[in-house]
Amino acid sequence: MTFQTLDDLEDGQRVLVRLDLNSPVEDGDVQDNRRFDRHAETIRELVDRDFEVAVMAHQGRPGRDDFVSLEQHADILADHVDSDVEFVADTFGPDAIHEIAGLEAGDVLVLENTRMCDEELPEEDPEVKAQTEFVQTLKGEFDAYVNDAYSAAHRSHASLVGFPLVMDAYAGRVMETEYEANTAIAEKEFEGNVTMVVGGTKATDVIDVMTHLDEKVDDFLLGGIAGELFLRAAGYPVGYDIDDADLYDHQWEKNSEKIESMLDAHRDQITLAVDLAYEDDDGSRAEQSVDDIDEKTVSYLDVGSETVMEYSPVIRDSEAVFVKGALGMFEDERFSVGTAGVLEAIADTDCFSVVGGGDTSRAIEMYGMSEDEFGHVSIAGGAYIRALTGAELVGVEVLKR
Structure with a gap:
């Protein structure tokens, strides 16, 4: 481990803890989600070890409908921690300082949305953020x-990169486990086959991941919008x-040369869908072999059943499987066959597995699987992509200092 963790931190201190509780907001109501459950593990440990805890987090961005107070977040977090969690409508002003001073062992206090502070949001060097009034106060x-x-x-942002430069800094349990799992594909050595399931809507993400990991991954199984673009590069209409x-043409114009080059150089590693699913005239799921498509006249919303049958044995013969992105529009049960099918194959396999990529991991719960059936289910989106492409995460790098 390249940074200090809670194992290195002496019990009973007063700690400032940065969580990511950013959540969907519907009609003004903050929605509970997996992030609360994950971060509650860290908070419960700190409470059990008699720490005095103040929590920082963000919600939304200024000007957007989901830019709201963290008062509801405090209540949701309390349910997950199974302990009282207080809230103060201030981040580093007099009210916040007063409430922080009153903390006692085992107390948890949520400070107001960090993005309500002018010094939080601009992307600036950690050294600049460390000198802000927010951090210095x-x-x-x-x-x-x-x-x-x-x-x-x-x-x-200030709450993520400023404090480690001016204080003793540690990684919480979510930071620790996410870092270990999401860097495993680059840092671990696997004796057997390594497979990556790649889909989603962003071709650039897929290409960057595949390019960076082409020497670490034996088989790429493709789906989603990105998979359809690779089929286009292979000559299918x-x-x-x-x-x-x-969805497609602007991404093709931007990425066609890279996709064609990737396909030419690594065709033996890349498995494309053999059939695709669409909504027929009566609203039900229909499937079509890619070899039988003469012209695209319908929107394809999932890979087909034959594709899942081809992908599943590859997964079951793998020592490690990583998932980045969904293979179809799994939120609609009719078009969940691809995403749910590969996840079920992973769950049935005794392999090292990491599932991540935006909302993909939601399919696990939606279709009756348990997170315990997977090695790690990531709650990260953009950070997961950057880890897979080998890019540094500034919030991790400052902890390493």
Whole structure:
């Protein structure tokens, strides 16, 4: 491990803890999600070890509908921690300082949304952030800083990168486990086959991941919009926009040369879908072999059943499987066959596995699987992509200092 963790932190201190509780907001109501459950593990440990805990987190961005107070977050976190969690509508002003001073062993206090502070958001060097009034005011109120927000670690914001330069800094349990799992594909040695399931909507992400990991991964199994673009590069009449959609053509123009080059150089490592699913005239799922497509006239919303049958044995013969992105529009049960099918194959396999990539991991719960059936289910989106492409995460790098 390249940074200090909670194992290195003496019990009973006053700590400033950065979580990532950013959540969907529907009609003004903050929605509970897996991030609360994960971060609650860190908070429960700190409470059990008699720490005095103040929590920082962000929600939304200024100007957006989901830019709201963290008052509801405090209540949701309390349910997961199974302990009282207080809230103060201030981040580093007099009210916040007063409440922090009153903390006792086992207390948890949530400070107001960090993005309501002018000095939080601009992407600036850690050295600049460390000198902000925000950081300089709070640093003297605590014995240590704990960053548990791996999923936000690619952001150079004050609450994430400023404090480690002016305080003793440690990784929380989420930061620790996410870092270990998400860097495993680059840092671990596997004796057997390594497989990566890659899909989603962003071709650039897929290409960057595949390019960086081409020597570490034996088999890439493709789906989603990115997979359809690779089929286009292989000569199939798919991967085009129809009905005024804006999903494929602009990504093709931007990435076609890279996709074709990747396919030429690594064709033996890349497995493409053999059939695709769409909604027929009566609203039910229909499937079509890619060899039988003469022209794209429907929107393809999932890989087909034959594709899942081809992908599953590859997964079951792997020592390690990594998932980045969904293979179809799994939120609609009709088009969940691809995503749920590969996840079920992974769950049935005794392999090292990491599932991540935005909302993909939600399919595990939606389709009756348990996170315990997988090695690690990441709650990170952008940070997960950066880890897979070998990019440094500034929030991790400052902890390493």
